[in-house]
Amino acid sequence: MTVLGIELSLWSQNEIAIPYPMYFHPSSTTEVFEWQNKIRRQKRRYLFSFVGAPRPHGTKSIRGKIIHQCIASRECQLLDCNKFDCMDPINVIKIFRISIFCLQPPGDSYTRRSTFDSILAGCIPVFFHPGSAYNQYKWYLPKNSTKYAVFIPEQFVLDGKADIENILHGISKERVTAMSHRVIKLIPRIIYADPRSRLDSLEDAFDIAVKKILQNVNKIPREENEGKK
Structure with missing residues (x-):
């Protein structure tokens, strides 16, 4: 049995991570x-x-x-979910649409729906743990x-060795x-349309999920014919 879920258990071999559902469900390619054209034209102030x-x-x-580094920077915008409603997609997407980079540290688990909200808004995600995306949504x-x-190693942030603003400023405009x-x-x-x-x-x-699952199913007879388990 293959299990599809929003986060992969890294020790399991039959689980596949799929994107978190968001609030944008288009009904046509148009x-x-x-939306993509709108995001491309978006001016990003932060x-x-x-x-x-x-x-x-x-x-x-x-x-x-x-949060401390964000508050200390004039080039960072913070939306504190203790003070504002982060379940409202308008609040979240509004912040991400005016930002070049979006910080995605682990929360209750390694992954976050916020990662996909940032991609939807055209904001480049910044990860601090490989389990947040790299080992998940292959x-x-x-x-x-x-x-x-x-990618900024989380230990560098904990040890005070990583200045996020300086690191992001060091990335060339071309990149x-x-x-x-x-x-x-x-x-x-x-x-999800x-x-x-x-x-x-x-x-x-x-x-993509259905296509990949069917590809895996089609491999089974071929591997059995080749004498593999």
Whole structure:
């Protein structure tokens, strides 16, 4: 049995991680293209942003450090979920649409729906643990993670060795532009279209899951014929 879930148990061999469901369910390819074009034209006032709440009781949580760095920077926008409604997609997407980079530290678990909200908004995700995306969504995200995301080891943040603003400023404009284009190109792959319709020339997250599962099923007879378990 193959299990599809929003987060992969890294020790399991029969689980596949699929994107978190969001609030954008287009009913046509045109709607997807219109959204992508809108995001491409978006002017981004902030270098980076963070949407989330601190984890004061988590001894290994880097959220407090991240929030501190964001508050101290004029180029960071913070949406504190203890003070604002982060379940409202308008609040979240509004912040991500005006930010170049979006910080995605682990929360209650390694992954976050916020990662896919940031991609939907054309904001380049910044990860602090490989379990947040790289080891998870292999069917959906590029193998070469540097094409669409930035990685800062969480221990560097905890030890005070990583200045997030300086690290992001050190990325060339050419690379930022290339990463931004790649993120926007990923949008169709991480959304779930309106189930009452189909995207004519695009594959959404559901289409990709079904196609990959069928490919795996088709491998079974061939592997059995080759004498493999």
